[in-house]
Amino acid sequence: MENYNLSHLKQLESEAIFVLREAAAQFDTPALLFSGGKDSIVMAYLAYKAFYPAKIPFPLVHIDTGHNFPECLTFRDAFAKQYKAKLIIGSVQKSIDDGSVKEETGLNASRNALQTVTLLDTIEEHGFDAAGGGGRRDEEKARAKERFFSHRNDFGEWQPQNQRPELWNIFNGRKQHGEHFRFFPISNWTEMDIWQYIKAENIELPSLYFARERQVIKRSGTYLEVNELVQPREGETVETLVTRFRTMGDATITGAVLSDAADLDAIIDEVAAARETERGNRADDKRSETSMEDRKKEGYF
Amino acid sequence: MSDTTGYLDMDLLRLTTAGSVDDGKSTLIGRLLYDSKNTFDDQMEAVELSSTKRGDEHINLALLTDGLKAEREQGITIDVAYRYFATPKRKFIVSDTPGHIQYTRNMVTGASTANLAIILVDARHGVIEQTMRHAFIASLLRIQHIVICVNKMDLVDYAEKAYNKVVEDFKQFASRLENVVDVSFIPISALKGDNVVDQSTNMDWYHGSTLLYHLETVYVGNQENHVEARFPVQWVIRPQSDEFHDFRGFAGRVAGGVFKPGDEIIVHPSGFTTKIKKIYSADKNIDKAFSPLSVTITTEDEIDISRGNMISKTNNLPKVNQDIEAMICWFSETSKLANRAKYIIRHTSNEARAVVKEVKYKVNINTLHKVEDDKDFKLNDIGKITLRTSAPLIYDSYRKNRSTGSFILIDPQTNETIAAGMIV
Numbered sequence: 220m221e222n223y224n225l226s227h228l229k230q231l232e233s234e235a236i237f238v239l240r241e242a243a244a245q246f247d248t249p250a251l252l253f254s255g256g257k258d259s260i261v262m263a264y265l266a267y268k269a270f271y272p273a274k275i276p277f278p279l280v281h282i283d284t285g286h287n288f289p290e291c292l293t294f295r296d297a298f299a300k301q302y303k304a305k306l307i308i309g310s311v312q313k314s315i316d317d318g319s320v321k322e323e324t325g326l327n328a329s330r331n332a333l334q335t336v337t338l339l340d341t342i343e344e345h346g347f348d349a350a351g352g353g354g355r356r357d358e359e360k361a362r363a364k365e366r367f368f369s370h371r372n373d374f375g376e377w378q379p380q381n382q383r384p385e386l387w388n389i390f391n392g393r394k395q396h397g398e399h400f401r402f403f404p405i406s407n408w409t410e411m412d413i414w415q416y417i418k419a420e421n422i423e424l425p426s427l428y429f430a431r432e433r434q435v436i437k438r439s440g441t442y443l444e445v446n447e448l449v450q451p452r453e454g455e456t457v458e459t460l461v462t463r464f465r466t467m468g469d470a471t472i473t474g475a476v477l478s479d480a481a482d483l484d485a486i487i488d489e490v491a492a493a494r495e496t497e498r499g500n501r502a503d504d505k506r507s508e509t510s511m512e513d514r515k516k517e518g519y520f
Numbered sequence: 521m522s523d524t525t526g527y528l529d530m531d532l533l534r535l536t537t538a539g540s541v542d543d544g545k546s547t548l549i550g551r552l553l554y555d556s557k558n559t560f561d562d563q564m565e566a567v568e569l570s571s572t573k574r575g576d577e578h579i580n581l582a583l584l585t586d587g588l589k590a591e592r593e594q595g596i597t598i599d600v601a602y603r604y605f606a607t608p609k610r611k612f613i614v615s616d617t618p619g620h621i622q623y624t625r626n627m628v629t630g631a632s633t634a635n636l637a638i639i640l641v642d643a644r645h646g647v648i649e650q651t652m653r654h655a656f657i658a659s660l661l662r663i664q665h666i667v668i669c670v671n672k673m674d675l676v677d678y679a680e681k682a683y684n685k686v687v688e689d690f691k692q693f694a695s696r697l698e699n700v701v702d703v704s705f706i707p708i709s710a711l712k713g714d715n716v717v718d719q720s721t722n723m724d725w726y727h728g729s730t731l732l733y734h735l736e737t738v739y740v741g742n743q744e745n746h747v748e749a750r751f752p753v754q755w756v757i758r759p760q761s762d763e764f765h766d767f768r769g770f771a772g773r774v775a776g777g778v779f780k781p782g783d784e785i786i787v788h789p790s791g792f793t794t795k796i797k798k799i800y801s802a803d804k805n806i807d808k809a810f811s812p813l814s815v816t817i818t819t820e821d822e823i824d825i826s827r828g829n830m831i832s833k834t835n836n837l838p839k840v841n842q843d844i845e846a847m848i849c850w851f852s853e854t855s856k857l858a859n860r861a862k863y864i865i866r867h868t869s870n871e872a873r874a875v876v877k878e879v880k881y882k883v884n885i886n887t888l889h890k891v892e893d894d895k896d897f898k899l900n901d902i903g904k905i906t907l908r909t910s911a912p913l914i915y916d917s918y919r920k921n922r923s924t925g926s927f928i929l930i931d932p933q934t935n936e937t938i939a940a941g942m943i944v
Contacts, residue, residue: 225532386928391935
């Protein structure tokens with residue numbers, strides 16, 4: 220008898236490709252949100268696979284906080300070029316300059332919350348009726364209740380108590396004028412699945428994910444890499460430590476972890492043994508127990 | 521060599537959990553996550569903190585599956601949450617459905633993608649009406665494996681008698697259910713951890729496996745249909761580039777059977793026939809495609825194929841019909857099903873209009889009796905109807921194929937998904 224079992228990665232890949240093709244078919248002007256982080260890289264790579272040998276039928280949208288790790292931007296541009304994808308950039312700095320958002324002030328100010336306004340503006344400006352994100356349900360409890368096709372009202376808001384039931388693999392992307400959708404092809408992937416897939420498919424990543432010596436300071440219990448945006452304040456000392464990043468976010472708040480995992484095998488072992496969730500070192504999630512839920516309702520990724 | 525390289529070949533089990541409000545479902549899921557070492561320190565810290573705040577005596581594992589602020593504030597639970605855990609053998613996706621008023625709708629949703637259902641029974645109360653309701657929904661949705669977890673054994677002094685009573689009562693009821701291939705019974709205490717991940721030392725009389733061992737080893741390869749070849753076309757790939765000038769590929773996910781290059785195929789509803797030229801998995805050619813693989817197929821002849829079409833082999837045809845008989849579950853809180861009402865039907869990659877011709881009966885899901893004198897479908901109602909669609913559906917019975925036998929109904933005014941259907 221022939222073997223018709225598929226490994227978990229192959230099943231997850233097939234499911235994600237299915238979701239991406241449904242999005243392309245059901246929406247008029249869909250786009251993919253691309254942060255340069257590993258999840259959005261995997262999602263965009265899956266889009267390449269889903270439509271090969273045609274080009275990815277979605278532009279990649281990057282919401283540029285102006286607080287990026289410089290390497291993320293280089294990587295983003297190279298990725299778009301390699302996969303011949305159209306790149307659209309929404310600038311938080313521009314939203315600040317326009318006066319549509321106000322920069323946070325204070326010690327732990329970040330531009331994370333401001334992204335939502337720029338994101339919604341960018342969606343409106345380009346007339347996107349759906350935006351795909353690399354959100355995973357295992358990341359956070361608000362995400363655990365997300366649909367593959369997530370309906371957003373006129374104001375771009377998520378209404379968790381009013382979601383459409385999603386059965387089998389039948390997605391209902393119908394909407395009224397002015398409403399739009401988010402879609403999440405890798406909803407069912409865990410952090411481990413992402414890393415195993417990156418390894419299995421040999422997908423390139425920004426080197427920030429890999430351990431090397433970095434100059435860091437410790438602020439509010441988090442190691443921040445010293446760069447243009449992060450300078451030591453009084454009382455903070457610069458140390459040289461072997462670190463890597465588990466997520467790519469606003470460079471002013473995304474912490475590095477002490478790790479000597481310099482390649483994919485080492486990272487997979489580290490993730491297997493990890494005792495803290497990957498968002499555990501993001502200050503934006505620590506603000507309150509419901510910070511992700513609150514941001515999502517307003518239209519965050 | 522990494523210790524986890526072997527994990528690249530794990531398989532995947534999708535399961536759903538069912539139980540009434542106080543059966544200890546959240547505690548069980550929390551226990552599975554915790555004892556299988558799938559929880560993180562920062563999560564446990566948060567749970568510890570909340571437990572202390574609530575005045576719980578010990579760490580309340582149920583809080584690991586705690587919901588959203590919106591739910592706590594409004595005292596509601598939002599249908600389905602998904603949880604993930606893995607052991608070296610398998611990855612598990614748990615659809616966790618809360619037990620409250622909208623229960624039927626939620627369980628149907630959670631069950632639609634599951635291969636296995638865990639049904640919790642309180643050892644003190646035994647098999648109750650709700651247990652039967654849960655088992656009925658599991659069988660209706662064609663979940664082939666059911667695990668009855670007889671929970672709270674610690675509260676009945678771990679007595680074999682209480683367990684045996686559940687086994688007997690349930691078996692008697694289950695003989696009336698269709699589709700269910702395999703039922704297992706496990707006496708557990710989610711609170712104390714007996715037989716969830718670790719073998720209990722309190723129940724020498726039980727010689728079966730623990731819940732986790734069962735989940736890791738149950739055979740689920742038979743859930744997919746590998747006989748009737750079905751390929752709903754999702755999208756047509758036309759690169760319009762110099763390199764792939766004449767390329768026309770049909771993209772979709774295999775919904776049943778096995779396709780190979782050279783196979784004679786027929787396109788529905790047009791009836792055109794041709795042969796498969798190549799099968800692509802992204803940029804690689806593969807020699808066979810089976811469900812649930814997403815692939816792209818090219819054909820020997822240039823024939824017209826578009827989204828919503830179905831490809832099958834010529835020797836095994838799906839049904840093609842505008843008159844459909846189906847079991848449905850009604851999801852809408854605000855609108856009722858009306859005779860002659862018009863809806864949008866989504867089935868595989870196809871969409872059409874549908875009018876309700878007749879309501880045959882509703883099912884009293886506690887007694888499994890047919891109700892023929894009350895035909896008003898309201899939230900959570902399940903029953904049989906007939907539909908006529910504006911264009912032919914290309915389908916199989918749900919019993920044969922979950923993908924080509926299922927559909928949803930959408931209210932054209934609100935765009936809400938108002939019913940789930942399984943074609944008879």
